[in-house]
Amino acid sequence: MSKILLVVGARPNFMKMAPLYFEMVKTPGLDPRILHTGQHYDYVMSQAFFEDLQLPQPHHFLGAGSGSHAEQTARIMVEFEKVALTENPDLVVVFGDVNSTVACSLTAKKLWIPVAHVEAGLRSFDETMPEEINRRVTDAISDLLFTPSPDGDAHLIHEGVPEHKIHQVGNIMIDSLVAILTKIDQDHQNRIVQRFGLTKQRYVLVTLHRPSNVDERDGLEQILRYLNQLASEVPVLFPIHPRTRKNIETMGIDVSFREELRIVEPLRYREFITLEKNAAFVLTDSGGIQEETTYLGLPCLTLRPNTERPITVTEGTNELVDMSTIERQSARILAGRWKSGKIPSLWDGRTAERIAKIVARYVSGK
Numbered sequence: 001m002s003k004i005l006l007v008v009g010a011r012p013n014f015m016k017m018a019p020l021y022f023e024m025v026k027t028p029g030l031d032p033r034i035l036h037t038g039q040h041y042d043y044v045m046s047q048a049f050f051e052d053l054q055l056p057q058p059h060h061f062l063g064a065g066s067g068s069h070a071e072q073t074a075r076i077m078v079e080f081e082k083v084a085l086t087e088n089p090d091l092v093v094v095f096g097d098v099n100s101t102v103a104c105s106l107t108a109k110k111l112w113i114p115v116a117h118v119e120a121g122l123r124s125f126d127e128t129m130p131e132e133i134n135r136r137v138t139d140a141i142s143d144l145l146f147t148p149s150p151d152g153d154a155h156l157i158h159e160g161v162p163e164h165k166i167h168q169v170g171n172i173m174i175d176s177l178v179a180i181l182t183k184i185d186q187d188h189q190n191r192i193v194q195r196f197g198l199t200k201q202r203y204v205l206v207t208l209h210r211p212s213n214v215d216e217r218d219g220l221e222q223i224l225r226y227l228n229q230l231a232s233e234v235p236v237l238f239p240i241h242p243r244t245r246k247n248i249e250t251m252g253i254d255v256s257f258r259e260e261l262r263i264v265e266p267l268r269y270r271e272f273i274t275l276e277k278n279a280a281f282v283l284t285d286s287g288g289i290q291e292e293t294t295y296l297g298l299p300c301l302t303l304r305p306n307t308e309r310p311i312t313v314t315e316g317t318n319e320l321v322d323m324s325t326i327e328r329q330s331a332r333i334l335a336g337r338w339k340s341g342k343i344p345s346l347w348d349g350r351t352a353e354r355i356a357k358i359v360a361r362y363v364s365g366k
């Protein structure tokens with residue numbers, strides 16, 4: 001049996017790992033083990049996702065926690081090295097672009113353990129984003145690079161990655177989305193939407209946590225003022241990331257907003273997808289949500305100057321906005337004047353299947 005260590009750490013990793021874990025369990029010759037670095041540790045940021053995705057408890061938990069980038073990355077590396085040495089896996093699989101991704105790929109590679117990167121090749125070309133550094137470093141040292149879309153392949157080839165390492169397999173987050181959509185029936189959807197006092201298609205769902213949006217007082221205040229104004233036209237539900245909440249508190253920002261702007265705790269996966277599916281539109285700075293809304297055909301405004309997921313704009317329902325265009329674009333959506341978009345090729349819920357096949361071939365040396 002080939003031992004495969006699947007590494008996760010932060011919220012967006014869990015729904016990328018789950019389908020691959022289940023597929024590998026079914027694949028002869030593969031013995032998948034889950035390692036959680038503990039980068040995210042709150043129940044709603046981590047354990048609730050394991051429950052909704054029906055994952056077993058991780059085989060290893062590193063308890064790395066928060067800190068500066070150097071502290072967090074270093075702590076994960078030190079703890080991961082111990083496990084990698086005792087487990088001696090045949091392959092380490094990392095996901096996405098978080099600090100856990102780069103920390104564990106670097107550690108494994110220096111122990112001569114091959115590394116596979118799921119969601120390889122994405123580029124925002126914005127080096128002020130920590131995720132962009134994490135992507136570049138991870139891709140530069142990975143042995144198997146699984147890309148979600150053709151732009152990923154093009155970037156890797158341009159950077160000199162040998163073609164035989166690159167496999168375009170589609171978007172693995174969509175596997176989890178497809179699976180959960182079959183589990184949320186109309187009754188569940190009505191219940192959840194009503195629990196938040198909302199009406200289907202008559203509210204906006206907001207998520208914001210990028211340092212560029214939430215780490216500076218003036219910018220964050222301006223965004224919150226806009227949300228408060230938007231809430232006078234249409235109810236706004238804002239499940240708030242711990243980073244954003246902490247910043248609002250430490251900056252002492254006044255949060256006496258109108259009641260139609262509902263700031264709530266982060267939502268678990270099942271609830272979030274339900275509320276996303278039924279929203280009028282989504283305003284976000286997340287990567288994964290740009291992809292989910294494209295799959296759902298739901299209008300999405302991304303509050304960022306760039307995206308590493310341009311296919312969601314060129315083929316999907318996403319548009320980038322800044323504070324000078326956000327109002328006009330929201331109004332267009334609410335007036336029903338938005339592009340319809342299409343689902344990109346290979347975003348079909350079968351990405352894990354394709355990856356598991358390639359991994360099985362790779363570790364058996366064929």
Ligand code: UD1
Nearest residue numbers: 010011012039040041042045066067098099130131242243
């Ligand atoms: C991380 C990822 C980002 C991803 C995001 C999704 C990196 C560099 N960034 O950003 O790509 O989009 O996760 O959520 O890896 N905190 C808690 N409880 C938790 C987790 C975090 O309170 O369970 C607080 C801590 O105070 C921490 C802050 O949130 O300092 C930021 O957490 P961190 O993991 O450093 O980065 P994120 O902003 O969550």
